[in-house]
Amino acid sequence: MCIRPICILVFISTIYIYIIFPTKSITKIPLATPENFLDTSVLASVKKAGADTSKLKSQDRHKVQIEREMASQASTKVPLKTLSSGHDMPIVAFGTFELSLDQENAKAAIIEAIKIGYRHFDTACQYGSEATLGEAIAEAVQLGLIGSRADVFVTTKLWCTDNHPDRVLPAIKTSLRNLKMDYLDLYLIHWPISMKPGPISFPLKREEVMPLDLKGVWEAMEECQKLGLTKSIGVSNFTTKKLEELLQFANIPPAVNQVELNPAWQQQKLREYCAKKGIIITAYSPLGGQLNFIPNTVLTSDVLKEIADAKEKSVAQISLRWILEQGEGVVVKSFKKERLVQNLEIFNWELAEEERAKISSIPQKKALSTEPILAPGSLTSVDFADIDIVET
Secondary structure, X not given: OOOOOOOXXXXXXXXXXXXXXXXXXXXXXXXXXXXXXXXXXXXXXXXXXXXXXXXXXXXHHHHHHHHHHHHHHHOOOOOEEXXXXXXEXXXXXXXXXXXXXXXXXXXXXXXXXXXXXXXXXXXXXXXXXXXXXXXXXXXXXXXXXXXXXXXXXXXXXXXXXXXXXXXXXXXXXXXXXXXXXXXXXXXXEOOOOXXXXXXXXXXXXXXXXXXXXXXXXXXXHHHHHHOOOEEEEEEEOOOHHHHHHHHOOOOOOOOEEEEXXXXXXXXXXXXXXXXXXXXXXXXXXXXXXXXXXXXXXXXXXXXXXXXXXXHOOOHHHHHHHHHHHOOOEEEEOOOOHHHHHHOOOOOOOOOXXXXXXXXXXXOOOOXXXXXXXXXXXXXXXXXXHHOOOOOO
């Protein structure tokens, strides 16, 4: 069911490829390697010894102990936010959608993130990273960097071809098998679109778009939570209009809405609505996305650069801090150790009122929408307004 599509990197379609459909044709991103934290010989020895390090050489045992102590201390870095389900969620998540590009080093990147202090990991069936994430977490437990799977928060998502009442339960069970876990912490409807069941193709064929039975799908999502397959449920890319439709019949309200959010797309209307309804927003593309052919309006912002220079911070840190000060969470993505660390150095300082005012004046422009992910042609089965993700 989790078949990764063949993507064509052309014109505007690149938007969706970079965000949702990573393929091996994209240039590999430098990842952390095992040498960043434990040399490979020590790593192999620890795997063999398991939790018992007494069989290791004294020098190696000392290295392992240092790593475990660092990971334990780092685990307190990221604040928690209590969801409407009653469960706590670390407000900064490590995004994994590009990890499938380099599986050889992907586990090392996740383990490095755990050592630095990340405890929330965001994946999806379509990212191709569920299995790698599950293996890395299991390995981190074996290394003693975390005590058990319960020490991390795992989010994954239901894809459009499974956006049918009878396919939700099989889909979550497939994700759990990929992750080799008994439960999720958060399960999201990835997109408010239902596609004809079957192999995934990209761009999405308009003739395969089907009316979404949101009530039936949400009832199945609620059943997943009742069965203990996930602790919390939520949505992604839902507008206020779509949330209003959902809340009319939901017995369990969505705990999270994961959407594009950054200083260049501030989503004020949606943020106010979600705050009123007790729905936490988690921001993807908090730094403006990674589109080669479109200027990044966050990282190139003169306003953010001026603030960053004055505070001796990076533009990325200013953007992340601004999102946190709105009361929302973020999904960050970097495979460079320095940036992984910097992305967590956003908690012990704050923006001044005049700085927040300057950020509020930044021109707004959304990077992602539904139109670019659809193949050319006519859309006859649904009204486009029902599947669009741009807040109006």
